[in-house]
């Protein structure tokens with residue numbers, strides 16, 4: 317049996333470790349999501365706050381909304397990774413289908429791409445022009 321995978325497939329032990337990682341990560345993300353949702357709530361621009369405060373409040377709300385979007389997309393990645401776990405193709409790059417590698421998954425258990433696909437940029441996923 318010869319294959320030229322750069323990374324090995326995950327062992328079931330490694331999958332167990334990563335499953336736990338993912339679970340903890342999802343809980344953490346859900347916590348910060350709840351906090352970010354609270355912050356991103358529309359500010360009450362009542363008459364009681366001055367103009368400067370109002371600008372500040374709007375800026376803070378925009379930052380909170382941007383953070384909320386980042387957290388939501390990370391949660392979506394974690395959920396997608398968990399779905400791949402239950403369908404048995406976790407650890408494969410969703411783009412090139414080669415193993416992502418344990419070391420990389422330990423650092424980012426929700427990673428959908430292998431290092432090479434990730435490096436070719438986020439726009440590369442849709443790019444069929446070349």
Ligand SMILES: [Zn+2]
Nearest residue numbers: 409412430433
């Ligand atoms: Zn790949």
